[in-house]
Amino acid sequence: MDALVFKTLRRFVKTGTLTITTANGVTRSFGDGAGPAVAVRFRTAAAQRRVLLDPELRLGEAFVDGDLIIEQGAITELLELLLSQEQNDAAPITTKILSRLRFALRRRVQKNGRQKSRRNVAHHYDLSSKLYKLFLDEDMQYSCAYFERADMSLDEAQQAKKRHIAAKLLPGRHARVLDIGCGWGGLALYLAEAFDAHVTGITLSSEQLEFARGRAAAASDPARLEFRSQDYRDVNERFDRIVSVGMFEHVGVNHYDEFFRKCRDLLDDEGIFVLHSIGRSDPPGFTNPWIARYIFPGGYIPALSEVLPAIERAGLVVTDVEILRLHYAETLRHWRERFLARRTEAVDLFDERFARLWEYYLGVSELAFRYQGMMVFQIQIARRQDAVPLTRGYIEREERRLQAVSTTQPECESAQEHSCVAVG
Template identity: 35%
Template sequence: MEMNKILYKTILKNAFFVPFKIRFWDGEVIKYGEGESEFTFIFNNPIPLTEIKKDPSMALGEAYMSNAIDLDGNLQKVIEYLYNNSKSFLHGPIINKFFSNNRKKSKDNVEYHYDIGNDFYRLWLDDSMTYSCGYFQSPDDTLNDAQKNKVDYILRKLNLEKGQTLLDIGCGWGELILTAAKEYQVKSMGITLSSEQFLKVKERIKVEKLEDLVEVQLLDYRELKKRKFDRIVSVGMVEHVGKDCLHEYFCAVDKLLMPKGVSLLHSITCNSGVAIDTWIDKYVFPGGYLPTVEELTSNIINEDFHLIDAESLRIHYAKTLEHWAKNFENALPEIMKIKDETFTRMWRLYLNGCAASFNCGNIDIHQLLFTKGVNNEMPLTREYMYQ
């Protein structure tokens, strides 16, 4: 045990540029750095050092879930300190692990994450239950404001006109297709692989009496046949497609989109295109893959689409996640009534870790707007997106 403590001290000593403390399972407390400590790293139980060296994300993630380690301080900030220090143990070997997401695997993966209960998501998402990056027109915007802004922004980018048809691939709880129908009088269709989301969207369509304009189906995008749409949008869905199926996704969009049609892809992206967080894959988003901008634009070009606009919303997602993490903590008494402590610690780490990743630039998020073939009818400038 004493040797373990010496090795822990060696690993952690240079992991942070700020003053901090370590408290061990036997009560010993040591301090590094000058000035007041910003946090205390707590070892409730030893963790095998071989596991930390082999896969620090998995080892520390599982240790936090089981309360073998804990933290007295701001979790997001501590993770950012680790990411911003090139000498920290989080900068270990890159894990290459890619998945082939066939239709059954895709459905299983989506259900694993999204079908854990609408009641759970309702406790910490905004009023519209929009589970994707918001758009903050002002730092003072609430989460509700940001999610409404995001939906409005996407619909403006698509340059919708009354009477057109819109497909939302991965429609979530339906806010975008419902808003499109109400604000633009377009016929909207949403598809999802989540049974929980499907039932909620059906309920919302009925409550808002939009049966003539909005439909939702529980199916894979590859199963949608003999339909054509003027506009296609996908928000936070392509991350579930997988590296091997990216080309298949764009082929499907090509078949479903009318000539001169417009599509918007809203996706988390990563710089390297080879790093998979093994802990997130195992516990949060199985089968996920974050494409690079190069991969996305290459597929767009290869399908003879024309890229007309690209925008990064990285800071917007960091702020969105910070709102979610705060809401999550505020709702913890209610969450603990339906989920156990291991689950809540997992989600706390996930939300704070993702916020840190966006703030540090480890991952990004882009909106790519493209047309099928040449479309000379789109507005000449980006001004229309802000009106």
């Protein structure tokens, strides 16, 4: 088995410096000697064999279970060394077979009905809010930030994200807004306070719901905010605006037509819908098996070629598409660094294994955006072609205005008046 491990690594690792000690105590180095050196040791032959045959799933398991010891460097440095290699044909035949099988079965594991969706959400989002407070920004935004400048802090970039989405949403004063997958309520509070809007936030997470309702009760006008435990399929009112940030990844390809048809039914004739989701630059694929098993069961990162046809079939109009490439990589870097700075608190909340699991999750996710074609897309959708201004200049002007006025009320009454485009 050692010989096969060494043969695979010689073919795969061309740059960097990787030293590996097998479970039998044999040590070899690979790469060109450049970059930070990483050294690892396998504690058991069984773990070594599993990683060789199915690295996408088993590498993370070996690290979390303590069967892969990082003796020099850190797990993120190991992951970067591996994921930054040029793609080649070095993977064992078993890995290739598993990849084909996972792609073939991807729709089966994405059958996210109401009960399964609620279980999937509880698996990740019903962890204690104390955990998320360790590494998120002050507003508890658990989605991609928007870095207008490279030197922005996480809090500044998350505030910029909310402005960016609001500028595309163009809610008039007193607009009725639906936030699908509202999280801890930060975006809903922002829209309610900045636009005097009435915002209904829905979530399947009991932990997030309790937190968001507590924030609403402390808001300047609690009557403008309503948070519900509700599946999007069970909402029946009409809304002037719909926004969904970081929830679409949990819908599942099988349900895209259902999702967009429902959003069409919920959206007013002159309404606007902004969808913010992780996507892939590559053709359709399958969810990383480690992420699917331990972090986001039922989750899937779509290609735009899977999303846009479903929007068309629902009879909706795409009015704008924007790709945020490395913004989530930077967001995850901030989260990872903040988590590591308070790692002992995570161990106290849960245990050492849990801390290793989250260290791996944040690291492998960051590097997927840097090296594996992951990105974020924002799609602005409407029922009518004239729902938004003719050119995109209004977005930047509205962002500048929102930044200038902070939490003061906008003067615009509706997107149709185009008065939400004050010169900044």
